[in-house]
Amino acid sequence: MGDSVKEKIVMSTLKLISEKGYKSTTTRNIAEEAGVNEVTIFRCFGSKKDIVLYALKELELLKPVNERILDKCTWDLKEDLFMLAHEYHKNFTEEKAKIMIGLRSPEIFEEVKEYLIRIPKGFKEVLIKYFEKVYEKGLLNTDDFELLAFAFISLNFGFVLMNASYGNKLIGFSDREFVKKSIEIFVKAIEKSD
Amino acid sequence: MGDSVKEKIVMSTLKLISEKGYKSTTTRNIAEEAGVNEVTIFRCFGSKKDIVLYALKELELLKPVNERILDKCTWDLKEDLFMLAHEYHKNFTEEKAKIMIGLRSPEIFEEVKEYLIRIPKGFKEVLIKYFEKVYEKGLLNTDDFELLAFAFISLNFGFVLMNASYGNKLIGFSDREFVKKSIEIFVKAIEKSD
């Protein structure tokens, strides 16, 4: 089975599932979206569920934010957090399909949980490392790194999700605007002032 | 058709849908959970979708946080926001079924969106009113009320959702702890210091 076919099927599956949920995504849908015959799907993967499991387990598709991002830091709190938040939003967009599987597909969630959790976990660890470093540099007024990391993630995750669900019916400003201003608040709270 | 039967069906439907999503919740499931015959469901509501629509439209079931909550305020920022956050978490738990419909049931989301949006919208408006008042009292260092409201909601929404999905596999502290500490950060950022 050609790799490009396999890839088309996987990508179509992730796309459709993230939009419609696992149960509502039929193998016919997937075949149509991927431009292949439905039978090909079963010849490649065996079953519908195995497509998802393959996507999350076997494929190098799960890319939590990498630690190397810390190299980009300038050790100016506002600037760095701004960059990290944008990175999170970018990552969310890229990984949206997978994140949405977590929220929209309770049928398979338990089975893929351990793989999905890597995304927020990775980001959390990067943030904690960042906060540790700025703390060492004496720029932070608190050493509760885990809490800071989590508050930061929650803030952005919550916003992105609400935005995805209700968009401008609920939210009167753009992504950029929210990130900028909420970071300013965040920094004001945690920056050491002397 | 008896009202108590109707209510049992509605509550069971919301419960199951919030857990398993719309599509995966069968009318047989609902009947079993409600302890009624499957036929009764169709005699009462006509169709599966109509149960959900009834729950959200006709029933006085949708209770966004009420403005009267502002009467409970002591106009001490930390204390009030603490109370409001707890109210949000309480509200989330009560309305979880409905909030989850938004996330887990893309099949019917467009149809119920306008009803579901009342929950965050209501809370947002309450928060904006609150911030306006504390601003008038000279306790706030910013007048970007909408942003503050939204940051507050995102923070709590994000946390509650991650907690619901990954629980203690990702999060090293309790609900209470998170609320307490994150509010402290929040207040530190927005409280006028003179």
Added chain:
DNA sequence: TATGTATGCAAGCAATTACTTGCATACATA
């Protein structure tokens, strides 16, 4: 008592859906 109303129960129907099988075909490589 008689009648209507709400419910249960057994059976079934038509559509959908995950998955299978058998066969034809294109293409690459030995």
Added chain:
DNA sequence: TATGTATGCAAGTAATTGCTTGCATACATA
């Protein structure tokens, strides 16, 4: 040329699912 491999296509199967029908029964009210 011959053979194997990847795919398409047509047909079908068994299970599930939303929904219907016909009938029995309990219960309340006239």
